[in-house]
Amino acid sequence: MKAAFILKNKFSMLQLKNITREHLHQIAVNFAESFLAMKGSLSSCMGHDEAVIYFEEVLYEYQRIGALYALSENEEGYIVYHLKKNGVRWYRDLYLFLRYLAKMNPETLQRMILIRRGWTDYSIAHADTKNYVDVALVSVRKEYQGKGYLRKLMAEPFALAEKLKIPVILDTDSEYKAIRYEHIGMRVEKDAMLESGLHFYTMIYEPE
Numbered sequence: 001m002k003a004a005f006i007l008k009n010k011f012s013m014l015q016l017k018n019i020t021r022e023h024l025h026q027i028a029v030n031f032a033e034s035f036l037a038m039k040g041s042l043s044s045c046m047g048h049d050e051a052v053i054y055f056e057e058v059l060y061e062y063q064r065i066g067a068l069y070a071l072s073e074n075e076e077g078y079i080v081y082h083l084k085k086n087g088v089r090w091y092r093d094l095y096l097f098l099r100y101l102a103k104m105n106p107e108t109l110q111r112m113i114l115i116r117r118g119w120t121d122y123s124i125a126h127a128d129t130k131n132y133v134d135v136a137l138v139s140v141r142k143e144y145q146g147k148g149y150l151r152k153l154m155a156e157p158f159a160l161a162e163k164l165k166i167p168v169i170l171d172t173d174s175e176y177k178a179i180r181y182e183h184i185g186m187r188v189e190k191d192a193m194l195e196s197g198l199h200f201y202t203m204i205y206e207p208e
Contacts, residue, residue, distance in 0.1 A: 013069040013079075013156055024063065027078055028055035034139040040173040041198055045111035050104055057099050061088050062136065071153055077140035079153045083160075084132050087123075115196040122169050122202045125190070133157045135170035151184045154205075158185070161207050168205040173198050 016027070032051035035042045042051055059080070062068045067082040088096070100109055126132060135157055140149045154168075161168045168186070172178055178188060178201040190202040 013071055013153075014073060014075075015066055016068045016070055016078075017063050017066050019063060024056060024059055025052070027068075027075075028052050028059055030078065030141055031055040031059070031137065031139045033142070037142075038174050038176060039198075041112065041115050041196075044196070044198065045115055046104075046108045050108055053103050054100070057096055057103070058137075061092055061096055064092075067136070069156075071149060075141070076144040077149045077153050078137070079135065079139075079157070080137040081133055081135045081157045084123075084126075084129070084134055087134055087136075115198060116194070116200075117196065118194045119192060119200045122171055122189075125202065126169060129167075131164070131166045133161050133164075133166060133168040135168060138170075150180055154181075154184055158205060161205060165207055167207075170203050171200065172203060173200050175199055175201075178203060 016023075019027075029052055032048060032055050036048060036051055037043075042054075046054065059068060062080045065082065065086065065088060067080050067086070069079050069081070071077045071079075123134070135154070138150065138153055140153070157168045169189075170181070170186075172181065178191075181203045182188070186203040186205045188201055189204040191199065193199050
């Protein structure tokens, strides 16, 4: 049943679009558990149930625009990426925030905002950059971690960047993840220690 809602993209990964709510929930659980397992902004402000709700809502928007992919039919890992111009529109971002307000504890939302205070998101920092590949979310399922699947997930954004001669950009609040991204060819464009005590990084891959 699940396969009926999965499309092959033009490379080799599977585009997950118009998937069932049950399937979306399973993917959201994977993201929640992956992000909560490491110290970061998410684990500092919410527990498991709210993290699942958070990812269900944001992943719903990304699968709407065709930006959510699984590595293969086995779904060893997931990635959300798109060209700058093809991202979620501002009015959908507003709608997403309203859904957060309806489903999540307001104190959690306040902590999410405060914990990132002082950080300039790459989408703002690169507002004048004509185009780039925006990698919004990446997650490898626990049983596949440490086996090179991050490199496989990032291969297609890198290939698209090479083809269009544009950079790949993403943010992370994990030093461990930043190091892993460096190992596959990215570099730290910006890093900062925030008032909250969290360390944020902007990573960039630039084709030669």
